[in-house]
Amino acid sequence: MQPLIVTPxxxxxxxxxxxxxxxxxxxxxxxxxxxxxPVAVLVKHPETGATIGGLWGRIVFDWLFVELLVVPKEARGEGIGSRLMAEAETRARARGCAGIWLDTFAFQAPGFYTKLGFEPFGKIDDHPRGKARYFMQKRLPD
Structure with missing residues (x-):
């Protein structure tokens, strides 16, 4: 039997x-x-309890990959992003991870991650055109 290739x-x-x-x-x-x-650190609305932001990632083998991180616009600049990352790092350490990695666009937050100790290990220029996408990692001490 030959498998079918389908593009939905x-x-x-x-x-x-x-x-x-x-x-x-x-x-x-x-x-x-x-x-x-899976790893989730959620930002909840104080009155409704609805999820309005947070961090979503996954631990695979010995590394935590941060897939999504967003702080609600009205709460930016209040240290919430740093708190989300600190909680994710605590989870990664508790699970014995060697490190955390993520990707971010130039127009998002590479400087934010650098301040948290992340270092770039890869870059795609013109993604999107005229900008760049960065791949960053932070090794956790043994």
Missing amino acids: DAPSAADREAILDVLVAYNDEAHGPSGHE
């Missing part, structure tokens, strides 16, 4: 999960259990 106009969350399940199974078989663990 609106891929679903279930499609992503199906791909991820196959990849995690492969990685676990090739290297041992990855310990694929």
Whole structure:
């Protein structure tokens, strides 16, 4: 049986999960259990309790990848981003991670991450055109 190659106009969350399940199974078989663990540190509205920002990431093998980080516009400059990252770092240390990595665009927050001890390890120029995307890491001491 020859598999079909399909390009859906609106891929679903279930499609992503199906791909991820196959990849995690492969990685676990090739290297041992990855310990694929989601990490969330949420910013909640004080009255409604709705999530209005936060950090979303995942620990895979020995590193925490910060996939998403956003502070609500009205709360920026109050140290919330630093608190989110500090909590994520605490979680990473508790899980024995070697470090934390992330990516950010030039128009987002590379300077913010540098102040937190992150160092660039890669860059894509013209992503988006005229700007850059940075890949940054912070090693955690043993």
